[in-house]
Amino acid sequence: MSSNNILKELAAILEARKSESPDTSYVASLYAKPDKMLEKIGEEAVETIIAAKNDDKKEIIYETADLWFHTMVMLAQKGLSPDDVLNELARRFGVSGHDEKSSRNK
Numbered sequence: 001m002s003s004n005n006i007l008k009e010l011a012a013i014l015e016a017r018k019s020e021s022p023d024t025s026y027v028a029s030l031y032a033k034p035d036k037m038l039e040k041i042g043e044e045a046v047e048t049i050i051a052a053k054n055d056d057k058k059e060i061i062y063e064t065a066d067l068w069f070h071t072m073v074m075l076a077q078k079g080l081s082p083d084d085v086l087n088e089l090a091r092r093f094g095v096s097g098h099d100e101k102s103s104r105n106k
Contacts, residue, residue, distance in 0.1 A: 007072075007082040007086075008082070008083075010069075010072060010082075011072060011075075011076060011081050011082050013027075014027055014072055014073055014076040015076055017031070018031060018076070027073055030070075030073050030077075031073070031077050034077065037070070037073055037074055037077065038074065040070045040073075041067070041070045041071055041074060044063060044066040044067040044069075044070050045067055047063040047066065047067075048060065048063040048064050048066075048067050050063075051063045051064075
């Protein structure tokens with residue numbers, strides 16, 4: 001399965017979890033508590049940084065997967081999809097990072 005298919009399949013599952021009970025679905029419990037959902041993104045970001053500082057490749061992959069997962073939950077909760085982010089990355093492709101950043105400060 002290609003990476004893009006995995007993202008699309010996961011996005012569909014996350015969308016379906018919106019109608020689940022928070023008592024039976026972890027994702028639904030995050031949707032029910034948006035602040036907790038955002039805290040999880042921060043927690044996973046910190047854990048990813050620690051794994052990178054420890055130069056533990058297995059943990060970097062594991063924690064990055066957690067970070068991406070929780071970020072995708074937030075995107076779904078906000079009515080956005082992985083394609084929205086991928087389209088933004090495609091827009092930036094070939095654009096200097098300095099130029100892209102300065103364009104946001106105008």
